[in-house]
Each structure stands twice: as C-alpha cells, then as structure tokens.
Amino acid sequence: MNIGDKLQAIGKVTLNRFERVGRGSLFLWQILLSLPYLIQRPFLLVRQLYYVGVQTLLIILVAGLFVGMVLALQAYIVLVDFGAEDSISLMVSLSILRELGPVFTGLLFAGRAGSALTAEIGLMKSTEQLSGMEMMAVNPMQYIIAPRFLAGVIAVPLLTSIFMAVAIMGGYFVATEMLGIYEGVFWSQMQVNVDFYADLMNGMIKSLVFGIVVVWIAVFEGYDCMPTSEGLGQATTRTVVHGSLAVLGLDFILTALMFSV
Amino acid sequence: MNTRNIEILVGAFVVMAIVAMVMLSLKVSNLASYGGDTDSYEIQAQFENIGGLKERSPVSAGGVRVGKVSAIQYNNEEFTAVVTMQIEGGYQFPIDTAASILTAGLLGEQYIGLDPGGDEEVLAEGGEIDITQSALVLEQVIGQFLYSKAQEE
Numbered sequence: 115m116n117i118g119d120k121l122q123a124i125g126k127v128t129l130n131r132f133e134r135v136g137r138g139s140l141f142l143w144q145i146l147l148s149l150p151y152l153i154q155r156p157f158l159l160v161r162q163l164y165y166v167g168v169q170t171l172l173i174i175l176v177a178g179l180f181v182g183m184v185l186a187l188q189a190y191i192v193l194v195d196f197g198a199e200d201s202i203s204l205m206v207s208l209s210i211l212r213e214l215g216p217v218f219t220g221l222l223f224a225g226r227a228g229s230a231l232t233a234e235i236g237l238m239k240s241t242e243q244l245s246g247m248e249m250m251a252v253n254p255m256q257y258i259i260a261p262r263f264l265a266g267v268i269a270v271p272l273l274t275s276i277f278m279a280v281a282i283m284g285g286y287f288v289a290t291e292m293l294g295i296y297e298g299v300f301w302s303q304m305q306v307n308v309d310f311y312a313d314l315m316n317g318m319i320k321s322l323v324f325g326i327v328v329v330w331i332a333v334f335e336g337y338d339c340m341p342t343s344e345g346l347g348q349a350t351t352r353t354v355v356h357g358s359l360a361v362l363g364l365d366f367i368l369t370a371l372m373f374s375v
Numbered sequence: 376m377n378t379r380n381i382e383i384l385v386g387a388f389v390v391m392a393i394v395a396m397v398m399l400s401l402k403v404s405n406l407a408s409y410g411g412d413t414d415s416y417e418i419q420a421q422f423e424n425i426g427g428l429k430e431r432s433p434v435s436a437g438g439v440r441v442g443k444v445s446a447i448q449y450n451n452e453e454f455t456a457v458v459t460m461q462i463e464g465g466y467q468f469p470i471d472t473a474a475s476i477l478t479a480g481l482l483g484e485q486y487i488g489l490d491p492g493g494d495e496e497v498l499a500e501g502g503e504i505d506i507t508q509s510a511l512v513l514e515q516v517i518g519q520f521l522y523s524k525a526q527e528e
Contacts, residue, residue, distance in 0.1 A: 157378065164381045168388045207403055272392035279395035282403060301402065306433060306440070310406040314399055 138334045145333070148253070148260040158257070162265035166227040166329075170273060173226055174219060178277040181214055182206060182284030190293050199293070203300040204307050206285035211308065211317045212373065215278040217365050220324035223270055224357030228332035231262055232353040235336025236346040244337075259333050266332070270325025271318055278317070316372045323364060328357045414464030416500040417445060420474045420487075421455040426510025428476055428485045434460045436489040441466045444487065460487060462498075469494040475508035485510060 152159050189205045235258065238244050244254045282304075289295040308314070332353045339349035400406045425447065434442040442462035450457050462468075471492030478485050489504075498504070 160382055160385050161378075163385045163388070168384045171388060171391075211399075211403070272389065275392050275395040275399060278403075279398050282399075304403055305405055308404045309431070310400060310404040314404045314406075 134338075137338065138330070141334050141337065142330055144255050145260055145263050145330075148256045149264060151253075151256040152260055152264060155261075158261040159265055162261045163269060166223075166231065166262070166266050167269035167272065170223060170226045170269070171276070173222055174273050174277050175280055177218060177222055178215075178280035179284040181218060182210065182281030182286075183288045185209060185214070185281070186285040186288040186293070190289070199295060200299050200303060202289050202293070202295055203285065203304045206289070207282055207304045207308050208313060210278050210281045210285070211313045213365070213369070215274050215281065216317050216320040216324055217361060219270060219274040219277045219321060220328055220361035220365075221358050223266075223273065223325070224328045224332070224361065225354055227266065227269070228328050228353045228357050229350050231266070231329070231332040232336040232339070232350045233346065235259070235262070235333060236339040236341075236349050239337065239339065240341040240343070240346060242341075259337065263329050263333055266329030267322070267325045270328070271321045274318065274321035316368075320365065320368050320372075323368065324361050327360045327364060331357045331360060415442065415461050416464065417459055417461050418498050418500075418502045418504060419457055419459050420504040420507050421450065421453065421457055422474075422476060422507050422509050423455055424509040424512060425456045425458060426476055426478075426485055426512055428458065428487070428510065432484065433486045434462065434489065435486055436466070436468070436491065441489070458487070467497040470496045470498055470502065471506065472498065472504055473506035473508065474504045476510035478511065 185206050186202060189202050190199055193199045193202055193205070235244075238254075238258065244258065247254045247257065286300060289300055290297050335349040335353045335356075339345045428444060428447065430444055430447060432444045433440050434444060442460055444458055445461040446459040448457045448459075449455075460474075468489060469492045471494045473490040473492065475488050475490065476485055477488045492506075
C-alpha cells in the first residue's frame with residue numbers, strides 16, 4: 115500500500131464525515147420547515163409527548179431524588195470540617211441548577227427516549243413504511259419526524275425542571291431529617307444566594323439546547339440508518355453515544371460562556 | 376391506550392413541570408425579592424475600603440435583611456468606594472445612621488450592617504450615609520499588630 119492509497123483513505127473518511135454533517139443540517143432545516151404543519155394536527159404532538167415525556171418521567175424522578183440525596187450527604191462530609199454545614203443547601207442547589215439538572219436529564223433522555231426514537235424511525239425505514247407513506251402522498255417529515263422532534267424539544271426542559279425540583283427536595287430531606295440542618299437555614303441560605311436569572315434561567319437555557327441537540331441526533335440517526343437489522347443496532351448505539359458526548363461537550367462550552375468570569 | 380387517557384397523562388405531566396418551575400422560582404431562587412423592587416429606595420455610602428463586598432450582597436440592620444447592594448463604583452476625586460444600597464420600602468432609617476462592612480462568620484461573605492442613629496429625619500431616595508466604617512482587612516490588622524509588637528521591644 116503506497117502513500118497515495120493512505121492519503122486517499124484519510125480523505126475518504128473525512129469527506130464521508132462532512133457529508134453526514136451536511137445531510138444532518140439539511141435534515142434539521144427540513145424539520146423546521148415541516149413544523150407549521152403541526153398546528154393543524156396537534157394530536158400527533160400530544161401522542162409523542164406521551165411517549166418521550168411521560169414515559170421518561172419515572173427514571174427522571176428516581177434519578178433526581180437520589181442525586182439530590184447523595185449530593186447532600188457528600189457535601190456535608192466536606193463542609194462539616196470547616197463548620198460550614200449551613201451552606202449545604204447552597205452547594206446542593208447551585209450544583210443541581212447549573213450543572214447536574216440539565217446534564218443528567220440530557221443523558222437520561224438520550225438513553226431512554228433518544229434510543230427509542232431512533233429504533234422506531236429506523237424500523238419504519240427498514241420495513242419501508244416511510245417510502246409507503248410517500249407513495250400515498252403523505253410526507254413522512256410532516257407526519258412522523260416533525261412531531262417527534264418538537265415533542266422532544268418541549269419535553270427536555272419540562273423534565274429538567276422536574277428533575278431540579280425533586281433533587282432539591284431529596285437534598286432537603288437528607289439535610290433536615292438525617293443531618294440535622296435547621297429547615298429555615300436550609301431555605302434561607304438558598305434564597306439569598308441563588309439568582310433567578312443567573313442560575314435558574316441559565317440552567318433552563320442549557321436544557322433547551324441539550325433537548326434540541328439530542329432529539330436532532332436521535333431522529334437523524336433513525337432516518338439515516340442502514341435499513342438492515344445490523345444498521346438499526348448501530349444507529350441506536352450511535353444515538354446514545356453521540357447524544358451523550360454532545361451533551362457533555364456543549365455543557366462545557368455553555369458553562370464557559372455563562373459562568374466564567 | 377386511547378387518546379383521552381394519553382391527553383390526561385400529558386396534561387398531568389405539563390402541570391407537574393409548571394409546579395416544579397414555580398417552586399424553583401419562588402422557593403429556591405430570589406425571584407420573590409425582585410418583585411419588591413417597585414417600592415424600594417436607594418441610598419449611598421462612601422467607604423475607604425470595601426474588602427470583598429459584591430453587588431447583591433445583603434444589607435442588614437440588627438441581623439435582619441433589609442435590602443441589598445445594587446451598585447459599587449469608585450469615586451476618583453475623593454478616592455473612595457461608593458456603594459449604592461437598595462432598601463426595601465417598608466424600612467426607614469434616621470439620617471445619622473452608621474454603615475459598616477461586616478463579615479458573616481470568620482471567613483464568610485461580607486455584608487453591610489446598618490446601625491440606626493437617633494435623628495427624627497429619615498433617609499429618603501438618594502440619601503447618603505455619612506458615618507461609615509471600612510471592611511476589616513486581615514493583612515492590615517496583622518501588619519498593625521506586628522508593628523505595635525516591634526515598637527514595644
């Protein structure tokens with residue numbers, strides 16, 4: 115194998131990657147163009163909200179509760195050495211609102227709902243349901259993809275706010291019942307130091323960005339998968355891996371933009 | 376599952392998220408204190424050194440929170456720090472009130488403590504506190520202590 119072949123191989127891989135990114139961007143543009151169609155058919159959106167939102171709720175509730183409780187326990191161990199255990203509520207609430215709420219919800223959503231979206235759309239493509247729809251002059255972008263995309267984008271910030279509230283309640287329970295922090299101290303420390311715009315709203319903006327990216331990756335991988343059982347498996351794996359990596363990478367960029375001095 | 380049940384569950388989901396959001400806004404963050412801005416008034420005080428005071432630091436009188444620091448500027452003619460405080464409308468202080476920068480706990484955050492005087496006239500919008508006490512800077516205190524020790528010997 116001479117050097118020309120090796121260069122060609124590198125070039126081919128690069129071009130394929132860029133082509134995929136380009137296809138994904140065009141796909142997103144098509145989704146956005148199809149969204150107005152949902153105004154006439156809101157029941158499509160409600161049904162998808164049930165599948166991606168309500169069915170993800172349980173894992174979000176359980177994860178949020180335990181994250182909040184563990185955070186309170188760990189924070190107490192460090193803070194009690196400095197006699198600063200009254201700040202436990204501040205530490206729990208800021209880490210939840212700024213980082214853990216949006217990131218955890220994004221990761222769990224990619225695993226629970228994103229993989230299901232990819233598998234569903236991929237199977238529709240493999241069994242030629244999507245081309246069958248086109249035959250009947252039903253646009254699958256409008257009927258299948260757009261409601262799933264919009265439902266996911268709406269569901270992630272809603273799930274994030276539920277996660278945050280449950281996690282803080284979990285932290286509250288551990289701090290007051292197990293660790294003996296006074297209830298009034300717990301809430302007042304939090305209210306004085308947590309800012310509505312700087313902390314809570316920035317966290318919600320993060321969750322909106324994560325929602326858009328994760329759902330975009332999920333529907334694109336499903337729509338773009340190889341129509342075989344092996345290709346479907348690979349596409350589902352890629353959704354979870356790429357979705358999670360995108361959440362973590364974007365979280366760093368957004369944190370640097372929002373919170374760095 | 377039929378459409379009605381799905382719609383009920385989605386409705387419950389959305390209501391739950393809204394309740395969570397309201398709880399986060401009012402109970403966890405300081406949104407409630409934004410609402411009181413309308414009937415609050417601003418007063419100013421000049422300090423030689425404000426230490427680690429920041430915007431949004433609390434202003435308290437007798438340990439009760441009565442307002443917050445809304446702006447910090449530097450007066451380049453008198454070489455002092457000008458601190459603007461936003462006091463909630465329900466509280467009024469005499470014009471000979473003293474303001475000092477205190478620290479919560481040994482290493483805690485810094486806040487402004489107001490010590491009311493005895494005058495009958497009260498501070499209004501734009502009023503200024505004349506009697507101020509700067510922040511305690513640990514390095515300076517240690518420096519003075521060492522200096523006085525050296526003089527004794």
